[in-house]
Amino acid sequence: MLTWLSLIVLALFSSVAFAAGRRRAKTAAAGRARVLHSLPDYYGAYVALWAGIPAALLLLLGVMFGGRVEDAILQSTRPAAVQALEPDRQAVFYSDVRAIAAKQAPSEVVYEGEQKVALDAKVAEAQRIATLLNTGMLGGAGVLALAGFLLAFPRINPEFRARNRVEGWTSVLLIACSVAAVLTTLGIVMSLIWESWRFFQSVNPLSFLLGTEWSPQIAMRADQVASTGAFGAVPLFAGTFLIMLIAMLVAAPIGLYSAIYLSEYAGRTVRGVVKPLLEILAGVPTVVYGFFAALTVGPLFRSAFNAIGAALPPGPLATYLMEVQNQMALVAGVVMGIMLIPFVSSLSDDIINAVPQSLRDGSYAMGATKSETVKKVVLPAALPGIMAAMLLAVSRAVGETMIVTMAAGLQAKLTANPLDTVTTVTVQIVTLLTGDQEFDSPKTLSAFGLGLTLFVVTLTLNIVALRIVQKYREQYD
């Protein structure tokens, strides 16, 4: 609260500094604007930046690390009464200290005797430390703001290159933003690699990549009864591949043909209606497709197959069809295919439109019909780009989670039967990481192994696809 208030005060001070800097520049120019190196606003901005940024950085550091510094000081000395407690209880003690010091509700633990004395002493200490830190931070910020102002303000004279300085600050700010994005990505990848490495210490990478049995339910405590656990990911890869294949069988032809229709045949009005509609379809959250799969398509397919089974002469096939369940690879694949249609269609449409009109004109001028032109000139010219669009769609299908979680099932079966329940890499990651977890058991860590594999596969697909698209673009530029 105090910090936010001080940030507002700092912003006010900074704008005063801006006005002061600009005024000084104007006065120095004495009405002749051309003697100033930069526009007056740049002088103002220069002073405002010096007055504002260093102090703001200090406040930010305080917000980010103040609590930790406070904790570290607080826990550096531990009274005997506290040391007598178990480590778990010690943590509760300190969290109660912090809560009481901050006037928030502590836990329900009752402290008595020596513990109560220690608690009161620590609470008082915590309040002292907090006051000290706050005063130090606010004072420091005030000094920095003032020092920044006093450093920048006297520098202002007509020859001073304020514009260059301000632009320097701006580029530093922009670099900081992009560095933050890159570092975050790097951090995610590093943590993925690190946790996977820990997983691969307990499970052989080869048996992970090539093993055909997946049952990660291992005992979390010594007294639990559970299977010993097997981490062969092949059934998951197979399930992912099967669903991806079904999805692409649905999405590739429908998406491509609708793109051809939209770009080559549709009139302007049809195009104006259909294209936005397809884009809306692309904006539907995948969890909604998940409902659709689990509540509509699944039961529909099941009753259809059951009916076919009932109509067939009795035999193993009829019996099998009559026992088909809601959750099957086919349902997840078909619904995922529907989800991918707008994706494929919109990308292919862009690519087909990028084929130069001169090629179409050339073909028409030869007396080719529209379909001949599309088949023999436009599509061959667009083929590399269409391939890239398909690869991007595959990469999305492989990484898709919600639909398969809701429609495909959880059982890791190595099967090519689309009517069977299968599971995918993403579904397993979800089930492994939801609920109470112990973060150093191979069961939990296997999620990172799967995540890393998935990441490598989709990254490769995306890189290859983008390369193809790029090469194709250059060809017609």
Add this chain to the structure above:
Amino acid sequence: MTSILNPLASPLLQGHAMTVHSPDDSTRAPATSTAAPATADPKIKARGVKVFYGDKQALFDVDLDIPAKSVTAFIGPSGCGKSTFLRCINRMNDTIPSARVEGSILIDGADVNAKSVDPVVLRSRVGMVFQKPNPFPKTIFENVAYGPRIHGLATGKAELEAIVESSLKKAGLWNEVADRLHQPGTGLSGGQQQRLVIARAIAVSPEVILMDEPCSALDPIATAKIEELIDELRSQFCIVIVTHSMAQAARVSQRTAFFHLGKLVESGPTEEMFTNPRDSRTQDYITGRFG
């Protein structure tokens, strides 16, 4: 080469002093633009051709006769309607949704805009070469074989190969590509690509070849080769060429038509047009006063 005429050096430059025209001069236009019959039996006969793009009229009442087995050049400043008129002859304007064509264009006495005429068949008789070389992303062989294939002109592989070879020879490209027929056509140089496209057009044995500024994207040497080729093809085809270069029109064409602001101002034998234009606007244009 037919007549090597440099319009800029022609004697009409001497007439500058007297070519101060009153605004009325342009009103003479309708009188002079009535097409004098080029030959007794023109290959293409256009009467009252009007073209609209949406609400905008791009071409006004063009009457023009184009003779067979000769080169006719369309000249005029940018946006004057010469390409628009060219695209009426093989109905390429059909591919532009907002375009509307009125009037009649007869090829051998049959109206190309008649309901019974299939533009696909028409375009197999009237080939077209565009401003920018547009070989398909296929091999050189497949580019030339494209037309014969879609129109079913060859019964076997040998016949198709013969058509490709003779077309490439007619286009003067055979010697340069004979050993790499199965490499992509897009790998050729600009001038070679343009000759490949001409070979592609010739392969279906059209009667008329329309060329829309075929040399504007080429260097002078490639241009000279194309002009030489046009002159050779004249003995077999009726060629209509749109050009920005008056020198080119003078070099390759037997007849010239001058378009201005969507109207056909004047047409006639090329030599006459460049030495003795009837309309003051033609004179202004070919002497470089505007355009």
